[in-house]
Amino acid sequence: MVEFKGVSQRFGQQWALHDVSFALNKGEFLFLTGHSGAGKTTLLRLLYGALRLDLGRATVAGFDLTKLKRSQIPELRRRVSVVFQDFKILPNLTAYDNVALALKVRGLPRSQSDRRVRGILRAMGLEDRAYIKSERLSGGEQQRVAIARSMVVNPKLILADEPTGNLDADLTDHLMDIFRQFYTYGTTVIMATHSREVLERVPEARILHLEQGRIVDTASPPTEIELYGGLP
Numbered sequence: 232m233v234e235f236k237g238v239s240q241r242f243g244q245q246w247a248l249h250d251v252s253f254a255l256n257k258g259e260f261l262f263l264t265g266h267s268g269a270g271k272t273t274l275l276r277l278l279y280g281a282l283r284l285d286l287g288r289a290t291v292a293g294f295d296l297t298k299l300k301r302s303q304i305p306e307l308r309r310r311v312s313v314v315f316q317d318f319k320i321l322p323n324l325t326a327y328d329n330v331a332l333a334l335k336v337r338g339l340p341r342s343q344s345d346r347r348v349r350g351i352l353r354a355m356g357l358e359d360r361a362y363i364k365s366e367r368l369s370g371g372e373q374q375r376v377a378i379a380r381s382m383v384v385n386p387k388l389i390l391a392d393e394p395t396g397n398l399d400a401d402l403t404d405h406l407m408d409i410f411r412q413f414y415t416y417g418t419t420v421i422m423a424t425h426s427r428e429v430l431e432r433v434p435e436a437r438i439l440h441l442e443q444g445r446i447v448d449t450a451s452p453p454t455e456i457e458l459y460g461g462l463p
């Protein structure tokens with residue numbers, strides 16, 4: 232599903248990723264951990280074509296990122312769905328319409344999308360909030376709308392950047408159950424997180440630990456210091 236070989240990425244003089252190599256099979260769950268600034272978001276952005284690959288080789292969901300043309304990005308994003316750190320939902324649309332839009336732009340008529348939209352809103356505990364304008368939802372509710380929107384399209388690969396950042400413990404549990412459900416049905420998941428609780432929710436997941444843009448040994452689980460060190 233994903234293969235990186237010697238990938239390096241820089242912003243100006245600074246290398247955000249340095250010689251990163253890893254492979255991920257279809258249906259695997261991978262956590263990205265590491266201090267703030269370690270390169271987690273940069274790695275995820277490469278995977279959905281938001282950054283052009285500087286150096287090295289990479290493939291994702293059948294696309295060669297080295298040769299990715301701008302015109303192929305919509306096709307890539309049909310297979311790869313993203314849950315952003317700063318979730319971007321449309322504030323003046325309802326939760327329902329935000330989620331339905333993801334299917335509409337992929338050409339699915341409303342008659343076919345309605346059941347899926349309502350199903351995912353129910354799974355996210357948003358059925359009572361479905362027809363309220365999103366700007367009037369709480370931060371955690373808005374985040375769940377964003378997650379519902381990413382998941383409703385049944386992507387092959389879900390990329391999630393700190394998806395539980397705004398959620399309390401109960402909602403985090405609930406959300407991780409939903410990610411696990413997708414993963415159980417064969418969706419590949421890559422999730423960046425600082426949270427030990429989140430890591431512990433998927434004990435069988437692989438962990439890729441980044442330090443200053445490099446992969447460090449991932450044989451043993453990261454210590455508390457490695458997870459939280461450097462953060463306020």
Ligand SMILES: Nc1ncnc2c1ncn2[C@@H]1O[C@H](COP(=O)(O)OP(=O)(O)OP(=O)(O)O)[C@@H](O)[C@H]1O
Pocket residue numbers: 242243246247265266267268269270271272273274
């Ligand atoms: N658009 C950009 N322009 C310049 N530098 C950038 C840009 N995006 C990221 N960087 C730099 O690249 C490095 C890696 O950033 P990245 O956002 O990938 O870290 P991160 O691991 O996601 O951190 P966090 O846990 O805080 O989200 C950082 O030093 C950051 O300052």
Ligand SMILES: [Mg+2]
Pocket residue numbers: 271272273316392
């Ligand atoms: Mg980040």
